[in-house]
Amino acid sequence: MRLAAAAVTLLFTLGGFDQLKTPVLPMPGDAAASAEEIADRLRGRVDDHVDRSSEDMGIIYAPFALSLDAPLLHWCRPEQEPGVEARLPPEGVPAYTGRLHAGEVARPLEARFWITSPARASRSVAAARRGAEQCDDRPDYALSDVADFDRWGWRGMQALVTTDNWSEDGDSGARATIVAARGALLAEVSWEWEFEAGGVPGRPPLFQGAEVAASVLAAVGGDPTGPAPSGATSAASTAMAAALPPPSVYGENMTPWPSAEDVSHDWVCSWAFNENVYGGAPTVTRRLIGEVSVREDVLFLPDEQSAEQARVRPLLWAGPDRGGGRSCELDEASSYSVGRRLESFVKGSWVGEIETLAIRRQGEPRSIGRDSVAHVALAVQHGSTMVYLRWQGPAGTDPAAALREGRAALTHTLDLLPTTGG
Structure with missing residues (x-):
């Protein structure tokens, strides 16, 4: 897998994000200043399909969404987990988590947002950047690429990880994640896809997912020519x-x-x-x-x-x-x-x-x-x-x-x- 992963190294840095000229979702003039505003802006994309197989004692629940207290880059956790504590997101702050669907990608995206202080958001992004390197400490994963992210006023990092143990049929899989901050907003957006064992992840699903992920950030962060939020407003x-x-x-x-x-x-x-x-x-x-x-x-x-x-x-x-x-x-x-x-x-x-x-x-x-x-x-x-x-x-x-x-x-x-x- 590490040899195959090497074939896609630097996909993030070969200009793919420069192709993203227009957000898929509407980009409001102002950034979201509350978790309620984030929910409103993303409501039309929430994956609300209910599978009756999840029925429990007569109650059917909304689809699972990644827990807000899971560490950033939660899929990248070496056995001894050094440094994972630094990647724990802010707690006790307004936040949002949801699975978002889009026609451009086969699987829903995982999106999490927190409204914290600009300093805390920046520290979290830095911790995620350091934590991405730990993926190579896991035997089943290969870190294919880590690069800067600078789009629609959001600045942070993006990581691509591949693994052989994706499905029972022997397929390989890839997971891409963006962790970025815009003022007091901290975000993590991930998407994943399968590819043939022994092959490479390929550009289309990487860049299609990146297009949607960047658009989600644009919808929440607002027009980058406007000021970045400095903290949560009344809500x-x-x-x-x-x-x-x-x-x-x-x-x-x-x-x-x-x-x-x-x-x-x-x-x-x-x-x-x-x-x-x-x-x-x-x-x-x-x-x-x-x-x-x-x-x-x-x-x-x-x-x-x-x-x-x-x-x-x-x-x-x-x-x-x-x-x-x-x-x-x-x-x-x-x-x-x-x-x-x-x-x-x-x-x-x-x-x-x-x-x-x-x-x-x-x-x-x-x-x-x-x-x-x-x-x-x-x-x-x-x-x-x-x-x-x-x-x-x-x-x-x-x-x-x-x-x-x-x-x-x-x-x-x-x-x-x-x-x-x-």
Whole structure:
């Protein structure tokens, strides 16, 4: 594969992007200043095809979209993962993720946007550039090209990676990704395609995808002759991000999630929400770690029905070996200290459910060095706004008290969140 990949090296730098004269999507005069504006501009391209095979307990969900907390260039992760932490995107800021379809490419594009500070956006682009070189540390991937990206006011990098292990039929595959910033806007757009084993990726799918990807950036970033955005303006997602409490309210030494794969941070329920990302919706998400583990997710859905579906799924009790809304992953050496309880929850205009349980792990403790975990998850909605809060901490010798602590912490956070715009 590395010899075949060498044949397409420098495809990015041979003038292909200079051929992109006109954006495929309309380019507004001003850049998007909120996650809501990004969603509005891309709504017509969102891949909203629903496959009934994904039906789970009678509920059919919107198509999967890449989680906002996955690292930039998430497909490029060497086994030891040095430097992955630097590629973790901003958290606790207005953001957007969605799969976008276009007639120019065979597969939907993955697009993620964050509204952060210009300095943070620039640092993320630099981290992605360094991280692209790590693809050659993976045995199944070959880094074919890394080049600068400068288009429609966006500046950053682009990477092309190929692999032999693309399909069960023995085909090879390629994935191209652009990571770029325009002022306070940070973006990642990726597309992928198959090609014959032993061959080369080819120019047409590379440049066709690049045309659409650059057009998506132009639609969000606006006319490059206008000023780049310096930060988020007034919007429901902006107000929600600002209302999140300081990490210290959850406990001592609480910090933003520092690692992409450290299992000590997912103590009980590692898949409860990651599989429920609703593509095409403005989102605010944050993860914290310290003496406890906390996750906060707010989704601004198109309607109340969508919000209800997003609310219900993280708390579905499907077990570790079934698809869809897995709630908690338990091994054979685990037992309940306090059995799972799912209750209705109403506070003000927020309605939904709260889940509590405590688990005792028997035998050799896991990497966290704790043999019992208390888990509290709150999933509520106000109109079309859905909030999912998760708290996990050591159960100690009094799991009931730990569960009360977690419930109080999440209820306090909910009290701080605005209910306007829902």
